[in-house]
Amino acid sequence: MARNPGGAVQPPPIVLGGSTVDTVMVERWSDGIAEIGSDVAAAEVPVSLEYNGISHAVMLASPADLEDFATGFSLTEGIVDHPRDILDLEVIERDEGLQVRITIAAGRFHRLKSRRRSMAGRTGCGLCGTESLAQVFRPIAPVTAQGTVEPLALQRTLEELAGAQTLQRLTGATHAAAWLAGDGGLAAIREDVGRHNALDKLIGGLALSGTDFSAGAVVITSRASSEMVQKAAAVGIGILAAISAPTGLAIRMAEQLNLTLVGFARRDRHVLYAGPHRIAGHTTRQGDHQ
Numbered sequence: 001m002a003r004n005p006g007g008a009v010q011p012p013p014i015v016l017g018g019s020t021v022d023t024v025m026v027e028r029w030s031d032g033i034a035e036i037g038s039d040v041a042a043a044e045v046p047v048s049l050e051y052n053g054i055s056h057a058v059m060l061a062s063p064a065d066l067e068d069f070a071t072g073f074s075l076t077e078g079i080v081d082h083p084r085d086i087l088d089l090e091v092i093e094r095d096e097g098l099q100v101r102i103t104i105a106a107g108r109f110h111r112l113k114s115r116r117r118s119m120a121g122r123t124g125c126g127l128c129g130t131e132s133l134a135q136v137f138r139p140i141a142p143v144t145a146q147g148t149v150e151p152l153a154l155q156r157t158l159e160e161l162a163g164a165q166t167l168q169r170l171t172g173a174t175h176a177a178a179w180l181a182g183d184g185g186l187a188a189i190r191e192d193v194g195r196h197n198a199l200d201k202l203i204g205g206l207a208l209s210g211t212d213f214s215a216g217a218v219v220i221t222s223r224a225s226s227e228m229v230q231k232a233a234a235v236g237i238g239i240l241a242a243i244s245a246p247t248g249l250a251i252r253m254a255e256q257l258n259l260t261l262v263g264f265a266r267r268d269r270h271v272l273y274a275g276p277h278r279i280a281g282h283t284t285r286q287g288d289h290q
Contacts, residue, residue: 021167026038040171044062045061049100051109051112052104054113060193061197064192065205068205076234137253142233143238143257145214145237147215154262161176164176174193175222176191177190178202180217187216189202190202196227200231203218203232214237216239217237217260222243224240224247229253239262
């Protein structure tokens with residue numbers, strides 16, 4: 001990084017152009033031998049989300065599927081209730097990053113202004129910039145989805161997921177969120193350097209295609225935090241399965257929101273933390289939803 005006369009480090013240049021990877025020169029060491037060559041790194045750019053001309057959030061994200069991202073973020077944050085509430089969406093390249101201009105219906109914009117929070121988001125940061133504790137967990141209706149998923153369908157999706165993560169295979173630096181269709185198998189996937197972004201992109205893409213969120217499950221390649229549970233429940237998704245572990249707060253929130261939460265999802269095993277009634281063949285425990 002360059003330094004200005006005062007000694008402060010200047011930020012590196014933002015590489016735009018739509019590519020999800022940056023090509024870099026590296027020095028590889030193996031068995032005591034150094035070798036110079038090229039490599040690819042996941043692109044990461046600031047993405048500003050503006051509603052009706054007012055900046056709402058700046059997130060660091062992969063520069064792809066930005067319409068899906070903006071739509072999903074708007075839905076999971078409760079800014080809009082349906083994709084049709086978004087009247088216009090435009091992505092503009094700036095020297096500093098990408099600007100997404102979103103025009104929403106007047107009623108939705110009034111609601112946004114009444115509870116607006118200023119966010120400056122690090123990569124994968126779900127609550128950055130929240131101005132008060134009261135804003136952390138907004139009211140969300142319990143999930144009413146009745147659909148169930150067979151354990152074999154979950155296993156099949158996990159098997160397909162590894163091969164479907166193109167950006168992860170190239171860079172080793174991204175998260176993925178995938179949709180398991182009600183009839184089994186991986187139906188959609190989105191990748192991003194941020195796990196929240198990947199989920200928002202998936203939800204946005206599914207919403208724009210008219211997917212029924214009550215008939216399927218989301219599989220994520222990260223831990224299941226409370227923010228991920230909130231985002232899934234906000235749009236009526238009934239099942240959230242994570243390859244890693246959930247947090248304690250995520251488990252309690254899933255129980256309150258009647259969301260099925262699966263952790264440590266693998267091809268041959270998984271752990272049910274909440275709402276086992278949506279996984280076919282589960283063992284009923286005292287206090288389970290009937």
